[in-house]
Amino acid sequence: MAKEIPELASCVDETRVENPEYERLLRLGRQTDFSAERRGNSYRRAQADPMVRATGIRQLLMLLAPQETGKFAPDHKILDVLGGDGVVTRALPKIFPQDEIPFVVTSDLDHDMVEAARAYGLPVLWQPAEYLILKGESMDGVLMAYGSHHIDSVNRPRVVAEAFRVLKSGGRFVLHDFEEGSINADWFKNVVDKYSATGHNCRHFTTGEMTELLSDAGFTSVRIRHILDPLTMMGESDDVLSAKLAEYILDMYGLTKLREEHGEILARKKILEISPVYVGESIENKVGLPRKAEMFRLALVASGTKR
Numbered sequence: 417m418a419k420e421i422p423e424l425a426s427c428v429d430e431t432r433v434e435n436p437e438y439e440r441l442l443r444l445g446r447q448t449d450f451s452a453e454r455r456g457n458s459y460r461r462a463q464a465d466p467m468v469r470a471t472g473i474r475q476l477l478m479l480l481a482p483q484e485t486g487k488f489a490p491d492h493k494i495l496d497v498l499g500g501d502g503v504v505t506r507a508l509p510k511i512f513p514q515d516e517i518p519f520v521v522t523s524d525l526d527h528d529m530v531e532a533a534r535a536y537g538l539p540v541l542w543q544p545a546e547y548l549i550l551k552g553e554s555m556d557g558v559l560m561a562y563g564s565h566h567i568d569s570v571n572r573p574r575v576v577a578e579a580f581r582v583l584k585s586g587g588r589f590v591l592h593d594f595e596e597g598s599i600n601a602d603w604f605k606n607v608v609d610k611y612s613a614t615g616h617n618c619r620h621f622t623t624g625e626m627t628e629l630l631s632d633a634g635f636t637s638v639r640i641r642h643i644l645d646p647l648t649m650m651g652e653s654d655d656v657l658s659a660k661l662a663e664y665i666l667d668m669y670g671l672t673k674l675r676e677e678h679g680e681i682l683a684r685k686k687i688l689e690i691s692p693v694y695v696g697e698s699i700e701n702k703v704g705l706p707r708k709a710e711m712f713r714l715a716l717v718a719s720g721t722k723r
């Protein structure tokens with residue numbers, strides 16, 4: 417790593433790599449929902465196009481940008497704690513001008529995810545959110561998004577404390593999830609928990625919990641807001657877009673029981689019926705594609721600064 421990615425190697429704390437706690441947590445996390453045998457392969461198939469989630473990703477990155485300029489310098493270092501196969505990193509070149517793309521390190525507990533990110537040629541660390549192997553004060557930003565509900569409530573303070581530890585003074589932390597009781601959290605209960613092979617018995621977040629987590633860890637300027645974070649596909653034909661969005665949702669959430677119960681064609685129809693989906697005219701029409709298929713998602717997002 418020192419040869420290939422020196423800017424990452426200089427941030428790794430070797431004493432933490434050698435600490436038995438690191439290995440203990442990696443071993444505990446060996447069988448996550450996202451390993452190849454479970455819903456990992458279909459999840460990664462869906463993430464091949466990172467732009468489906470570009471609306472949300474852009475907003476999360478902007479919350480991590482230096483507040484004075486709103487722009488990143490290329491040496492601005494961001495850790496994507498629950499990075500999966502690096503969908504956030506892969507979206508960056510299509511969102512920001514070349515000279516304003518920050519250096520994002522993706523990381524994950526799941527080894528298959530880490531290998532998939534490596535195969536994309538991304539800087540990646542195999543590490544648990546509860547015990548990061550980065551040096552203290554080595555990052556300018558930390559993002560915990562798209563999977564925060566997979567961290568048990570009891571472990572959440574520890575994970576946020578780790579984000580605080582690795583941030584430099586003035587660094588920004590962004591925590592993203594869905595709100596308990598919202599349309600999206602209910603959708604996870606009624607659809608993902610019911611129809612995925614892994615189930616989805618996860619508690620989402622409340623505004624109060626997010627505020628307390630960040631404040632207790634020592635963050636200041638804590639703010640919570642909702643952001644639109646849809647799954648969006650643009651195209652020319654409603655039929656093609658509907659089929660593509662349905663396939664994406666079935667893959668991303670590993671809804672194998674719907675596929676087994678109904679077969680592929682009916683499963684696609686059914687998932688569009690039970691999800692908050694819109695298919696029709698696109699007012700954006702920026703890329704000359706007049707139609708869009710979109711799944712509505714409203715995320716709950718906290719941000720804070722390390723003084």
Ligand SMILES: C[S@@+](CC[C@H](N)C(=O)[O-])C[C@H]1O[C@@H](n2cnc3c(N)ncnc32)[C@H](O)[C@@H]1O
Nearest residue numbers: 450498499500503524525526544545562563566
């Ligand atoms: C829903 S996926 C999202 C991945 C990626 N952020 C994306 O948007 O495609 C959640 C990820 O969190 C990872 N994860 C779950 N618990 C973790 C933990 N304790 N430490 C690190 N990663 C964890 C999973 O392995 C999985 O890759």
